Amino acid sequence: MFGFFKKKEVRKTVDFNYSSVMVDMHSHVLPGIDDGAQTPEESIFLIKRMMELGIKKIIATPHVMIDYYRNDHESIGNALAILKEELKNQNIDIDISAAAEHYFDESFEKRIDDRLVLTMGGNYVLFEISFISQPPNLIQIIQKMLDMGYKPILAHPERYNYMDVDQLRRIRMMGCNLQLNTISLTGYYGKATKVLAEELVDNQMIDFISSDMHHPRHAQALEDALTFPYLHKLMFDYPLKNILLK
Secondary structure, X not given: OOHHHHHHOOOOOOOOOHHHXXXXXXXXXXXXXXXOOXXXXXXXXXXXXXXXXXXXXXXXXXXXXXXXXXXXXXXXXXXXXXXXXXXXXXXXXXXXXXXXXXXXXXXXXXXXXXXOOOOEOOOEEEEEOOOOOOOOOHHHHHHHHHHOOOEEEEEXXXXXXXXXXXXXXXXXXXXXXXXXXXXXXXXXXXXXXXXXXXXXXXXXXXXXXXXXXXXXXXXXHHHHHHHOHHHHHHHHXXXXXXXXXX
């Protein structure tokens, strides 16, 4: 899968992992409630791989989407309880909690107004937008979140191919954090996404990195990413905010 990109990168053995980041704050490891892990067994497989790569804490962020995944505090809490029980049964010691990846759909603003968004430490709200076009009220809703005391995090900005560095810089200057999918740096999502990811790193615009873990292919790509120079740059030359969520 990654043969094309291996030819373009100087690959080398590395002696570090994700332990300095500590917290993976965007993943889909809760069983059976979105397009991530479907069973507790699948959840455990992904979590073990994350732990092997140095992750100390996982904040699971299942999708909240009105048309596909109508998750809420109750459904997410129930799935988290099931997973924690399985972790206990298998004597796996990992700090795991849950928030959500909120989709910017027609229900998103009302969830903000009603304070029904699920947050992670320090009132951070993880959200994603359409992969096709920018929502016309994106700036307005980001400002609303900020005014209400939330700290917005835009998930995987490098994957919105209609955006460029300047547009994302304006959003970030408002106070919206940017979270990079680590595996974007491997070319997993394609060349254009990889190029924009690298531009964001070069411009020091990344606040959080995470796995966006859904399945075993993501787990392998997360390991592969450790051999890419741009990840080394993020891990050692950046004041990433992941540690704030420990």
